[in-house]
Amino acid sequence: MINVGFYYRVKKGHEKEFEETFSKVLEYLKKNFPGFKDGKLYRSVSDPQEYLIYSEWENLEVFRQFVSSQAYRDTTSYGKTIIEGRPTHRVLQQVE
Template sequence: MINIGFYYTVKKGHEREFEEKFWDVVSTNVKGMTSAKLYRNVMNPQEYMIYTEWESLEAFRDFMKSEGYRETVDYGKSILEGVPSHKILQPLEETEVKA
C-alpha cells in the first residue's frame, strides 16, 4: 500500500466548487484507491490536501493515466492557483520494535 498527498491552492471563491469536485471524483469508485480524505488549511482556507491510500504504486500510476484524471486536471486549471503538487509516501518495511 502507498499513500499520496495532493496539494492544491484554490482561487478565492471556488472553495465549495473544489470540495464538490473532490466528492464527485472519489464517489466514482476509483480502481485501486482504498481511501481518500480532504483536508483544508485552517490558516489559509484556500489551501487543501487530499490524502489517499492506494493498493499499489501501479494502481496510482494507472489512475494518473486515466481519462477521468485528465478531465479533472483540465477542469482544475480554471479554479486553481499555481501548479498542484503530489507527494508519494511509501511505508518503510515493518520491523519488530522491542520495548
C-alpha cells in the same frame, strides 16, 4: 500500500466548488479503481484556500494507472479553471 498527498491552492470563491468536486471524484475512484483505498480532504486552518487531498492506494501501479487515465486528465483540465498555480504531490510508501 502507498499514500499520495496532493496540495492545492484554490482560487478565492471556488472553495465550495472544489470540495464538491472532490466528493464526486472520490465516489468515482471507489467505483472504478479497485486498488484505490480511500481519500480525505483537508483544508488549512490558517489559509482557507489551501487544501490537501490525502489518498491511499493498494500499490504504486494502481496509482499510475489512475494518473494515466482519461478521467484524471479530465479532472486536471477542469481543475486548472479553479486552481491557482501548479499543484504538487508527494508519493509515500508504507514501511513494513
